[in-house]
Amino acid sequence: MNPFLQIERTGAIVSVRMNHPETRNALTSPQQIEEFIELCAELRRDRSVRVMVLTGSGSAFCAGGNVKDMHNREGIFAGSPYELRNTYRDGIQRIPLALYELDIPVIAAVNGPAVGAGLDLACMCDIRLASTSALFAESFVRLGIVPGDGGAWLLPRIIGISKASLMAFTGDTIDAAQALEWGLVEQVCTHETLNAQALALAERIAANPGHALRLCKRLLREAQHMRLDSLLELSAAYQSLAHHTEDHQEAVAAFVEKRKPAFIDR
Incomplete structure (x- = not known):
């Protein structure tokens, strides 16, 4: 087949x-x-x-x-x-x-x-x-x-x-x-x-960074069966990871410099 x-x-x-x-x-x-x-x-x-x-x-x-x-x-x-x-x-x-x-x-x-x-x-x-x-x-x-x-x-x-x-x-x-x-x-x-x-x-x-898309989707999934306080804890953990990615730094720099970002999935 x-x-x-x-x-x-x-x-x-x-x-x-x-x-x-x-x-x-x-x-x-x-x-x-x-x-x-x-x-x-x-x-x-x-x-x-x-x-x-x-x-x-x-x-x-x-x-x-x-x-x-x-x-x-x-x-x-x-x-x-x-x-x-x-x-x-x-x-x-x-x-x-x-x-x-x-x-x-x-x-x-x-x-x-x-x-x-x-x-x-x-x-x-x-x-x-x-x-x-x-x-x-x-x-x-x-x-x-x-x-x-x-x-x-x-x-x-x-x-x-x-x-x-x-x-x-x-x-x-x-x-x-x-x-x-x-x-x-x-x-x-x-x-x-x-x-x-x-x-x-x-x-x-x-067009958005891959790591942010994955973490965002996971938060949306987990939010369907978690309490707000538990989800906020998970959000804080995910956010700390996201802040230390190269793509986050590139996104912020592109915003400040008024240009299109170039993401590398890191």
């Missing part, structure tokens, strides 16, 4: 495209899961990368799990209840742990339907842009199952518990305009301009 993830790099930006349009980029195999895990591990090691953009090939962003495999109890849906539990824990549940905890900012360019695990995948990203043809559904209940890959934790933190409950309990689909109104996405673009808009945003983010 061809690789699921098509990866390109431009400067400090990595663009990742799920590239099985024939299955609407469904997450169907251990190979696809491993590709996500390996990508996140590689990006975590590479300090020169500052932003990642994730999108899909063809008409869909990601159709979630393969319903035919569910019907036939094949692939990642095979086995006893005990085996299935471990398949989830050792399989697809590794993606939210790896992607959500990735140190660099991640932008989802949702080019079409993001359904079930596909919606949850978009929610693992920090910022979501959508094309006018994008659709969103937390559709697990319609198949008699529950969000198995973190959606029950991710979605309420983005749109609130009431709207997340509405989506999870009905399985209903919302369009890009509704997603924008609810705060699920930050911007709606035409299908033709989506990638350009996502890359333009990535460039604005990547």
Whole structure:
């Protein structure tokens, strides 16, 4: 099988495209899961990368799990209840742990339907842009199952518990305009301009020092489950590190000298 993830790099930006349009980029195999895990591990090691953009090939962003495999109890849906539990824990549940905890900012360019695990995948990203043809559904209940890959934790933190409950309990689909109104996405673009808009945003983010982006993202993540006093302690520790980087000194010097900074990720 061809690789699921098509990866390109431009400067400090990595663009990742799920590239099985024939299955609407469904997450169907251990190979696809491993590709996500390996990508996140590689990006975590590479300090020169500052932003990642994730999108899909063809008409869909990601159709979630393969319903035919569910019907036939094949692939990642095979086995006893005990085996299935471990398949989830050792399989697809590794993606939210790896992607959500990735140190660099991640932008989802949702080019079409993001359904079930596909919606949850978009929610693992920090910022979501959508094309006018994008659709969103937390559709697990319609198949008699529950969000198995973190959606029950991710979605309420983005749109609130009431709207997340509405989506999870009905399985209903919302369009890009509704997603924008609810705060699920930050911007709606035409299908033709989506990638350009996502890359333009990535460039604005990547113009900042990599160490500051990583520390800032970690603070935002930790703030979701820490007390204010604990977060302030962590902020002080991170800030002391940031003040002693060469890029901080360069940023301050460029500001004072009214010139564009040249960061070196040190």
